[in-house]
Amino acid sequence: MSAINFTDVVFQAPRRVFSSIWDGLRGAITQTRLMHRVGKLIYRKFTRHTVRIQSHDTQFMRNPPLLDVLARLLFAYQIGSTVKLASIGCSTGAELYSALYVLRRARPDLRFLATGVDISSEVVKAAERGVYCPGQSAAIDGLYLEGRPEVFWEDINALQEVLEVQQGGTLRVRDWLRRDTTWLTADATETGFPDTLGLHNIVFANNVMGPMDDSLAEVCLRNVMNLVEPGGYLVVDDIDLELKTRVLAAADFKPILLSQEDVWMADGSKEGWPWVRWGREPLDLTEPTWELRYSIIFQRTRV
Structure with missing residues (x-):
């Protein structure tokens, strides 16, 4: 396994584990002030610097x-x-x-x-x-x-x-x-x-x-x-x-x-916060x- 692939595995493994735990929690729990802080930490630690994909995605009446x-x-x-x-x-x-x-x-x-x-x-x-x-x-x-x-x-x-x-x-x-x-x-x-x-x-x-x-x-x-x-x-x-x-x-x-x-x-x-950019x-x-x-x-x- 190359050094790059090994780094990717080490980085992604805890992200997958934490994401599974987060998804298993009830919505009311993830919306608490404590979990909001945890979510911000997850975003900064595991999501903010993930692959950034630019697209031409747009829709009518989006907001x-x-x-x-x-x-x-x-x-x-x-x-x-x-x-x-x-x-x-x-x-x-x-x-x-x-x-x-x-x-x-x-x-x-x-x-x-x-x-x-x-x-x-x-x-x-x-x-x-x-x-x-x-x-x-x-x-x-x-x-x-x-x-x-x-x-x-x-x-x-x-x-x-x-x-x-x-x-x-x-x-x-x-x-x-x-x-x-x-x-x-x-x-x-x-x-x-x-x-x-x-x-x-x-x-x-x-x-x-x-x-x-x-x-x-x-x-x-x-x-x-x-x-x-x-x-x-x-x-x-x-x-x-x-x-x-x-x-x-x-x-x-x-x-x-x-x-x-x-x-x-x-x-x-x-949708998808804090796991997607x-x-x-x-x-x-x-x-x-x-x-x-x-x-x-x-x-x-x-x-």
Whole structure:
């Protein structure tokens, strides 16, 4: 057995044992304050530095409570205002189209200008086409793993106002959601990235930084923070919580606490904590930094 394989076995063996014990405990036990601390230790010891796999995984209406909160925040905007949105790591566009659907329905009097950005030119092309096949990812030939389908067969009826069925069974984003939308290929970790895009009212940076090394993730986070105009909103998820909390605590951003628990726990794809990197850490109000740690939406304070 090689040294690398031996190290892997030594590292994984206790993780498998502890995972089996954890899974055997009743939910009420794992939700106690003591077990929450144990879970954090497990994450830091056995999970945080496990293999980080980047994918183009995205879905429509992945977190409805989050979009509903953003819609409520938009009621502060005057009639006829222009709202600029950017989706960083947009993948095949499902998240940005979902946001446009909710926000345009909530404020049809506003003009929304949207920009989707991804490092993979092929998924950017797929996002611009806005055509999806149920049960199959549109991220074919992207830089990373395709990930799950944007739409499952059982979701079609619920998404009728977003997607129209075409001949052959494919689904196309409706024209009223596609208008005033631009798609770009760019690397959000590069110097000068914020200058390329300019300031926006709402910036999404979801499910893109988690697989990055900490140093690169911090560069990316700071870049997307610089895209948010004063008074605007940053939406950031699937990033190491210690890193996110440290960077945002020292910046001019404050957490939005509206429906915080609903927003934090809504994404069903983030199960498995503390044994998987993308698992959602349960909200713990005894955590000193809980407001920052367990928030996804942040507002840049006005200067």
